[in-house]
Amino acid sequence: MKFDVNGAPVDADPRAGQSLRTLLRENGHTEVKKGCDAGDCGACSVLLDGDPVHSCIIPAARVAGRAITTAAGLAPAGELHPVQEALVGSFGFQCGFCTPGMSVTASTLCESDLDDLDRRMKGNLCRCTGYRPIREAITASVLGPVRTTGTSAAVEPNTSGVGRSVSPEAARRVVQGLEPYTFDEPITGALTLRVLSSPHAHARITSIDTSAAEAVAGVVAVFTHLDVPDKRYSTGRHEHREDDPDDTRMLDNVVRHIGQRVVAVVAETASAAEEACRLVQVDYEVLPAVFDPEAARLPGAPLLHPERTPDERVDEAHRNVILSVHENSGGDVAAAFAASAVTVEGSWQTQRVSHAQLETHGAMGYIDDDGRLVIRSSTQVPFLTRDELCHIFDLDKDCVRVYAPRVGGGFGGKQEIFTEDLVTLAVLRTGRPVSYEFSRTDQFQRAALRHPMRVKVTLGATSDGILTAMKVDVLSDTGAYGNHSRGVLFHSLAESTTLYRVPAKQLDAEVVYTNNVPSGAFRGYGLGQVILGVESAMDMLAQRLDIDPFALRRLNAVREGDPLHPDDDKYEEDLIWGSYGLDQCLDLAEDALRRGNGVDAPAGWQVGEGMAVAMIATLAPRGHISHTTATLRPDGTYMLGVGTAEFGNGTTTVHRQIAASVLEASGDRVSLWSSDTDAVTHDTGAFASAGITVAGKALYAACLTLKERMLQIAATLTDTSVDSASLRADGILTPVRLVAFTEVVAAAPAEHLTADGLTADGSEFGDLRSIAFNVHAVRVAVQPETGIVRVLQSIQSADAGVVLNPAQCRGQVEGGAAQGIGSALYEEVMIDEGQVTNPVFRTYRVPQFADVPDTEVYFATTNDELGPFGAKSMSESPYNPVAPAIGNAIARAIGARPFEQPFSRDRVWRLARGKSALTS
Ligand code: FES
Numbered sequence: 001m002k003f004d005v006n007g008a009p010v011d012a013d014p015r016a017g018q019s020l021r022t023l024l025r026e027n028g029h030t031e032v033k034k035g036c037d038a039g040d041c042g043a044c045s046v047l048l049d050g051d052p053v054h055s056c057i058i059p060a061a062r063v064a065g066r067a068i069t070t071a072a073g074l075a076p077a078g079e080l081h082p083v084q085e086a087l088v089g090s091f092g093f094q095c096g097f098c099t100p101g102m103s104v105t106a107s108t109l110c111e112s113d114l115d116d117l118d119r120r121m122k123g124n125l126c127r128c129t130g131y132r133p134i135r136e137a138i139t140a141s142v143l144g145p146v147r148t149t150g151t152s153a154a155v156e157p158n159t160s161g162v163g164r165s166v167s168p169e170a171a172r173r174v175v176q177g178l179e180p181y182t183f184d185e186p187i188t189g190a191l192t193l194r195v196l197s198s199p200h201a202h203a204r205i206t207s208i209d210t211s212a213a214e215a216v217a218g219v220v221a222v223f224t225h226l227d228v229p230d231k232r233y234s235t236g237r238h239e240h241r242e243d244d245p246d247d248t249r250m251l252d253n254v255v256r257h258i259g260q261r262v263v264a265v266v267a268e269t270a271s272a273a274e275e276a277c278r279l280v281q282v283d284y285e286v287l288p289a290v291f292d293p294e295a296a297r298l299p300g301a302p303l304l305h306p307e308r309t310p311d312e313r314v315d316e317a318h319r320n321v322i323l324s325v326h327e328n329s330g331g332d333v334a335a336a337f338a339a340s341a342v343t344v345e346g347s348w349q350t351q352r353v354s355h356a357q358l359e360t361h362g363a364m365g366y367i368d369d370d371g372r373l374v375i376r377s378s379t380q381v382p383f384l385t386r387d388e389l390c391h392i393f394d395l396d397k398d399c400v401r402v403y404a405p406r407v408g409g410g411f412g413g414k415q416e417i418f419t420e421d422l423v424t425l426a427v428l429r430t431g432r433p434v435s436y437e438f439s440r441t442d443q444f445q446r447a448a449l450r451h452p453m454r455v456k457v458t459l460g461a462t463s464d465g466i467l468t469a470m471k472v473d474v475l476s477d478t479g480a481y482g483n484h485s486r487g488v489l490f491h492s493l494a495e496s497t498t499l500y501r502v503p504a505k506q507l508d509a510e511v512v513y514t515n516n517v518p519s520g521a522f523r524g525y526g527l528g529q530v531i532l533g534v535e536s537a538m539d540m541l542a543q544r545l546d547i548d549p550f551a552l553r554r555l556n557a558v559r560e561g562d563p564l565h566p567d568d569d570k571y572e573e574d575l576i577w578g579s580y581g582l583d584q585c586l587d588l589a590e591d592a593l594r595r596g597n598g599v600d601a602p603a604g605w606q607v608g609e610g611m612a613v614a615m616i617a618t619l620a621p622r623g624h625i626s627h628t629t630a631t632l633r634p635d636g637t638y639m640l641g642v643g644t645a646e647f648g649n650g651t652t653t654v655h656r657q658i659a660a661s662v663l664e665a666s667g668d669r670v671s672l673w674s675s676d677t678d679a680v681t682h683d684t685g686a687f688a689s690a691g692i693t694v695a696g697k698a699l700y701a702a703c704l705t706l707k708e709r710m711l712q713i714a715a716t717l718t719d720t721s722v723d724s725a726s727l728r729a730d731g732i733l734t735p736v737r738l739v740a741f742t743e744v745v746a747a748a749p750a751e752h753l754t755a756d757g758l759t760a761d762g763s764e765f766g767d768l769r770s771i772a773f774n775v776h777a778v779r780v781a782v783q784p785e786t787g788i789v790r791v792l793q794s795i796q797s798a799d800a801g802v803v804l805n806p807a808q809c810r811g812q813v814e815g816g817a818a819q820g821i822g823s824a825l826y827e828e829v830m831i832d833e834g835q836v837t838n839p840v841f842r843t844y845r846v847p848q849f850a851d852v853p854d855t856e857v858y859f860a861t862t863n864d865e866l867g868p869f870g871a872k873s874m875s876e877s878p879y880n881p882v883a884p885a886i887g888n889a890i891a892r893a894i895g896a897r898p899f900e901q902p903f904s905r906d907r908v909w910r911l912a913r914g915k916s917a918l919t920s
Contacts, residue, residue, distance in 0.1 A: 001064045005029060006073025014060035015271075020046070020053075023060040024070065030184035031072040031100045031177025033408070035125070035358040036440040040841035042124030043358050045101035046070050052105040054123065071100030071177040074107050081107050084175040086137035088167060091807040093174055094128035094815060095648030097358040097408030100177030102126065106138045114139060118850035125846050127356050127409055128648045129811060130818030132854045160660040160667035162869050165807035168653045169667070170406065180405050182362050182378040183437055190364065191220055193426055193436035194273035196263040196280050197445065198255035201291070201515040201834030202302060203284035205253045205262065212279040213265060218272030220430055222280070223264040225251040228425060231392050232312065235416040235448070236483030236520060237384040239623055239684045241391070245313035245322060245482040247305050250392070250421050255284075256304050256480035257517050258834045259445030266426045266434055289515040291834055293454070293477040296320040296512045304480060304513040313486060320513040322482045323489055327507040336469035336504035340460030343469075344540040348457070349900045350529040352829035353450040353822075354443065355522060356846050357647075359408020361447055362437035363419040365427040368401070373427060375402045380414040380645050381685030386677045388417055389424050403676035407647035411819070412521035412876070414647065415687045416483060418447055444839035448520020449829050451476045451488050451511075455533035459540075465547045467556045470502040474509035474530060479518035485511045487620075488519075492526025495615040495771075496534050498564060500556045515834050521687065523819065523876040527616060528883065532901060535612035535884035539891065549611050549888070550590045557582055557613065564771070575617055578770030578867065581799030581860030582613070585775040588797035588858040593777045597856070599792045601781035606912075607792070608893025611777040614880035617769040618866065618873045620688035624766035626698040627681040630659060630706040633757040636739035637669045640702075643683020644695040645675040649875050650808035651691030655699050657804060658868055662703035669735060684766075689873030692804065693866065694766040700868040702762025709760055710741065719744050770864050772872045773799040776817065776881035780889040787909025789825055789890060794855040796878055801862050802870035810857045813878040817855040820882025822847040826902050 002011050005024065014023050021044040024032045032055055035043030039057035046055045047069035055068075074081035083106045086092070093099040102124045113120050117135065126134060160166060173179040210222040228251045234244035251261055263280050267273035288302040295301055297319045308314035314322050330336070337343055363377040373395065379385050379402070386402040389395065407414060419436045426434040438447065453476045460469035474492060478485035489511045497507060522528075538556075542549040558564075560580035565573055593609060601607045629641035640659055646652040656670045663670075673679045675686075683695060715724040722741040742757060779793040796813050803809045826845050830837045838844045863870035883901055891897035896911040 001061070003063045003065060004067045006069055018060045020055040020058040020060045020063055024055060024068070029070050029072070030180065031070050033097055033100060033177065035097070036841050038440065038840050038842060041358060042101045042105060043098055045104040045124060047104060047108070052108050071103045071175070074103060080172060080175060083107050083138060083141040086141040087134065087175045088171040090133040090137040090140065091165070091167070091811055092129065092133040092137040094650065094811055095359070095407065095409040096174035096179060097181065098124060098126045099175050102134060103175055109138060109142060111142050114142060121849040125358065125841065125848065127358055127846060128815045130814035130852050130855060131849050132814055133811065160657060162657045162661045162804040163802070164657065165805055166653055166657050166667060168650065169656065181359055181408050182364065182376055182405060183435070187364055187366055187433040187435070190433035190435045191266040191268060191426065191430065192270045192273050193264055193266045193422060193434055194270065194277050195261045196277040198258060198260040198262050200255060200284055200286055201258050202287040202289035203255050204287060205255070205282060206285050207283045208263065209281035210263065212281070213276035216267070216272055216276040216279065218268035219265060219276045220268065220432065221266045221426065222276065223251060223425060225249065225253045229392055233388060233392055234483045235418055235481065237381045237388060237415055237417065237685070238487065239384070239625060241388065242313065243487055244484065245308065245486070247308055247312065247314060248481050250425065257515055259517060260480065264422050264426065266430060289834060291514055291516055293475050293512045293514055296514045297510065304515065314482065322478060322511050322513065323486045325489060325493060325507065325509040328505070330504035333469055333471060333504045333506040337458070337460045340468045341463040342541070342544055343458060343460045344537055344544055345456070345458035346533070346537055346540065346899060348455045348533040348536060350453050350455065350532060351901055352452050352831065353522060353827050354829055354844060355409070355411040355413035357409025357411060357413060360438035360440060360443050361414065361418045363423045364433065364435045365423040366433035367427065367431065373400045373424065375420050375423060377402060377404055377420050378407050378414060379404050379420070380407065380410045380647060380687055382645065382675055382677055383643055383683050384685055385417055385420050389420060392421060393424060393428065401677050403678070404645045407645055410647035410686065411523045412525065412687060413447060415521045415685065416448060440841065441839040444829060444836045444844065445517055448483060448518050450522035451478060451485070451519040451526060451529065453492065453529040455530050457533040457537040459537045461541055461545070463545065465541065465545050465552050465555050467500055467502045469504045470497065470500070471506045472497055472530065472533065476509065476511040477514050477516060477519065478511050479514055479516040481518040482513065483518060484521040485519065488521065488526035492530045495617060496527050496530040499558060499613060499615040501558055501562065516831055517836060523816065524880045525876070527614065528880045531612065531614050531880050532884045532887065535881065536887055536897065539610065539888040540897070550586055553586060553613050574621060574767055575769050575771065578865035579801055579862040579872070581862040582773040584860035585773050585797035585799050588860065589775040589777040589795050592795040592856050592858065593779065593793070597793045601792060605781040605783050606893045607779065607781050608889040608891065609777070609779045610885045610887065610889030610892060611775065612881040612884035612888060614774045614877055616772050616877040616880065618772055619690045619693050619766050619769050621769065624684045624688060624690045624694045626683045626695040626764050628695065628698040628702045628762045629680055629759055630699070630702040630762070631757045631759040632706060632710060632738060632742060634742045636735045636742065637671065638663060638665060639756070640670065640672045640699060641679045642672060642674040642695055642699060643680045644691050645686040647686060649686065649691055649812065650805060651686065651695065653808060654692055654696060654804050658696055658700050659703050661869070662700060663707055689875040690766065692868065692871050693873045694764050696868045696871070698762040698764035700762065701764065702760050705762060706758065706760035710758065713745060714741060717744055768866055770866045770872060772874065772877060774877050774881050776885040778885050778889050780886060780893055782890060782893045782908060782912065784894060784912040787905035787907070787912060789903060789908055791821060791853045791886065794853050796855055797858040797860065798874055798878060799860040799862055799872065800874040801864035801867050801872035803859050804869060804871050809874055812875050813857045814855050816876070816878025817882055818847055818852045820879045821852060821886070824883035824886040824901065824903055826904050828902050
């Protein structure tokens with residue numbers, strides 16, 4: 001069969017039933033991405049005879065004689081299509097996984113399409129950006145440049161140092177799809193791994209017959225629980241592996257949720273592996289299952305991990321409880337409530353949310369020429385992944401390399417080992433390269449989701465609104481395994497409740513096993529769930545006392561200098577006030593809400609305003625470690641070594657900016673080697689927004705040391721063209737002089753000079769943490785006849801310290817707000833008796849172009865004592881206050897408060913008609 005791709009002839013014979021997407025990728029067009037394989041996300045968009053299509057649902061056999069254009073072929077070689085240029089200029093991507101497909105669809109639009117943009121672009125999902133920069137890029141490419149709106153951080157010219165909106169170095173490759181992700185550099189001869197899943201929520205495997213599977217042509221190996229190391233571990237990864245319970249076997253003889261791995265098959269082709277999976281005969285003894293977390297901890301409930309012990313971080317296995325937290329501060333809480341002039345209370349139920357990164361989980365593995373195991377993975381934590389693989393397989397760290405190319409979205413979900421363990425097993429047993437990529441349905445049934453929590457909050461206050469007592473009771477459902485369950489529970493109760501000065505406080509929380517799909521790390525790490533309860537209760541208090549909600553926060557919120565730890569020796573005193581920006585954030589959000597944005601509600605809709613506050617520590621507790629290197633190379637350029645991963649958070653760009661500022665260099669002279677266990681000694685990984693506050697700080701130290709050494713060495717040189725005074729003659733380390741400098745140093749080797757040049761190390765332990773704030777405010781309209789909620793104005797003010805890259809930081813806030821709007825209004829992984837019933841994007845609704853209003857972003861002007869150049873982290877926190885702000889606005893619009901998230905149409909409709917949201 002012959003067809004054209006980007007003007008070049010292709011001759012290929014598609015397999016029966018093959019999609020155009022896989023055919024294109026097999027022919028080298030890895031710019032065509034896989035997000036869903038169901039025609040829902042648009043990551044695979046191409047032009048077919050000039051019309052945009054989702055190539056994953058186009059039968060390959062139908063393209064004979066036709067012309068296909070991919071993102072890499074929208075413009076002549078070396079050039080970009082105008083919309084791609086505009087996407088680069090408007091910071092129109094973060095992880096960039098959606099961007100090639102987005103470019104393809106957008107390339108077909110003209111001026112008359114702009115009024116219909118929501119519909120024209122609805123088939124292309126973006127999980128990261130909130131769409132505002134994409135919309136501006138499309139408009140700019142059609143009409144010419146547009147003025148950016150709604151931010152106090154204007155886009156700056158493309159200069160190199162901190163404080164400027166520097167474009168990602170990879171931008172031009174990303175928009176064409178040429179920046180490689182995990183599966184974009186295929187390994188010749190790689191086997192494909194597929195997994196047979198459990199159909200039962202709880203069962204014991206009594207026998208497995210793999211003989212028919214092994215007989216399938218092309219099958220190389222079939223693995224069961226009898227073939228894997230007899231070790232328990234956790235898929236969740238932290239610097240200290242003891243933070244998570246050892247409750248997971250790679251393949252187990254007991255299955256605890258529908259979708260759990262039972263058998264792994266590796267074969268020459270995917271179709272052979274899938275056929276073999278279908279032929280495996282498994283006999284199960286079905287066990288009683290429990291799906292309700294309240295029921296799971298009652299006497300007589302089925303036990304999921306009865307043999308686990310507190311030494312394995314499962315505190316009360318006999319009642320399915322992994323961890324209980326009970327904390328009292330300020331003494332007699334009951335007496336404090338009794339003495340309060342008013343009390344308010346409520347119980348909020350939060351739901352399972354999928355990270356919905358457009359790139360699914362996956363890994364490839366092989367043995368390199370030196371005999372080392374190499375794992376290429378879509379991970380946020382390459383070092384922690386390597387370390388746990390070594391633990392599981394008894395390997396030496398020197399024998400394993402794990403690296404991540406650009407990662408197509410994380411949001412905490414890739415702080416786990418979901419594929420790398422099986423890939424390692426298969427590579428070690430077969431000696432062949434192996435590839436294992438999750439499907440979209442795997443993401444819902446086998447990867448982790450946000451912990452659903454029931455959050456009860458009671459507040460007491462004086463008649464003036466001064467808080468007197470707080471009681472918070474949380475029940476968290478970790479599902480079948482406890483990955484991240486302990487950390488998420490601790491964190492959920494932390495900054496959510498220390499935000500307010502309360503003299504008497506009682507916190508009680510438990511996290512329990514159920515036979516549901518596992519929960520895990522998700523943006524906010526539990527804060528979003530508890531903040532929903534606390535901030536909704538604060539709004540109830542404001543309504544009860546008829547106090548403005550902004551004023552109520554000003555009255556009760558912590559102020560700089562307040563104690564940040566309970567008066568208890570068991571707490572590390574690691575939180576400090578590096579800066580304080582809540583006062584500014586409250587003012588900025590309130591001012592913007594009062595100004596309005598001119599968007600009116602449709603006639604007959606009911607309008608309400610709401611706001612909420614979130615506080616967050618600028619990184620995770622118990623140490624987050626980064627080692628970095630900075631090298632002056634003989635050609636006068638710099639190479640940075642950094643361990644943390646880039647998944648759209650923009651750290652690679654900010655790291656180059658930090659180096660450019662410290663080393664007085666232009667960005668084009670700074671290169672970066674990152675996300676690779678070979679690059680540096682150690683890095684805890686890209687989570688808890690540590691890319692700037694820890695890795696950035698370590699890099700700052702390395703660059704500073706390098707510069708000082710250069711100047712020290714130069715001071716000892718007699719060559720006046722490169723001596724210390726000359727190097728700094730113009731207040732800048734110029735390339736010409738640096739080349740001369742390295743030549744002189746190379747001729748007379750000095751300390752720290754390697755074959756690569758002059759290298760300095762930097763490291764940061766991250767043992768002190770500062771505080772950041774976000775305030776979200778909204779005006780919503782509710783149509784009472786339908787329950788539809790429309791966000792008319794969305795505002796977020798953020799306390800990010802010194803903003804190192806305003807456009808990128810704005811994007812993080814907008815993206816967090818967009819994800820928060822989805823979680824607030826409609827995203828919910830539905831489970832029935834342990835079965836996920838909406839495991840595809842067609843039924844699990846990620847916000848589309850039309851669903852997300854622009855969020856006005858305002859930055860407080862603070863300068864943090866701890867962060868590099870005064871910066872604070874600002875990746876996960878923007879998500880946290882959005883749902884309570886929207887819930888508070890709905891409550892004020894319709895006079896009834898939503899207690900069950902998401903605040904979906906049906907629930908809001910029932911509330912608006914005076915019915916319970918919890919019944920049908
Ligand atoms: Fe769109 Fe990440 S940039 S999905």
